[in-house]
Amino acid sequence: MILPIYTYGQPVLRKVAQDITPDYPELPKLIEDMFETMYRSEGVGLAAPQIGKDIRVIVVTLDVLKDEYPEYADFNHAYINPHILEYDDSEMQTMDEGCLSLPGIHEPVKRPTRILVRWMEPDFTEREEWVEGYLARVLQHEIDHLEGKVFTDRITPLRKQMIRSKMNALVKGKFRCGYKTK
Numbered sequence: 001m002i003l004p005i006y007t008y009g010q011p012v013l014r015k016v017a018q019d020i021t022p023d024y025p026e027l028p029k030l031i032e033d034m035f036e037t038m039y040r041s042e043g044v045g046l047a048a049p050q051i052g053k054d055i056r057v058i059v060v061t062l063d064v065l066k067d068e069y070p071e072y073a074d075f076n077h078a079y080i081n082p083h084i085l086e087y088d089d090s091e092m093q094t095m096d097e098g099c100l101s102l103p104g105i106h107e108p109v110k111r112p113t114r115i116l117v118r119w120m121e122p123d124f125t126e127r128e129e130w131v132e133g134y135l136a137r138v139l140q141h142e143i144d145h146l147e148g149k150v151f152t153d154r155i156t157p158l159r160k161q162m163i164r165s166k167m168n169a170l171v172k173g174k175f176r177c178g179y180k181t182k
């Protein structure tokens with residue numbers, strides 16, 4: 001089932017999301033719906049707050065990048081209760097980011113290229129791994145959503161000022177995009 005995507009201005013995007021337990025109702029269905037919603041809106045990542053739920057669940061698909069990064073072929077992964085334990089800030093990279101919750105906005109964001117992440121698989125097996133490259137970028141963006149942050153919080157004050165009217169238009173619902181929003 002395709003779910004509407006909550007856009008900038010919705011209070012749920014500013015909440016700190018909570019860990020879930022194995023008895024969380026209908027988790028497999030929620031994960032399936034999140035994947036379907038992400039594929040339909042052509043995103044590479046989606047966090048539960050973006051579909052209105054303040055819980056720590058994210059989905060990531062990197063298969064679309066396989067021409068440039070063959071290691072990401074068929075990469076479709078759900079992360080339960082993800083947390084970033086460490087940022088390796090010895091190497092930073094600036095890349096353009098966009099977000100399904102901020103349609104029409106793309107801005108350069110500087111982030112570490114390598115992070116230590118702890119999460120659970122959908123069967124609640126615990127994992128801990130150093131992640132780097134494009135996946136590290138996407139996970140930082142998505143885990144930010146779980147901390148109540150959006151990527152425009154991390155751009156320079158000058159860029160913030162330059163997109164202020166666009167951000168205000170988003171809050172007022174004055175935007176167009178090709179997927180269902182709320």
Ligand code: NI
Pocket residue numbers: 098099100101141142145
């Ligand atoms: Ni986003």
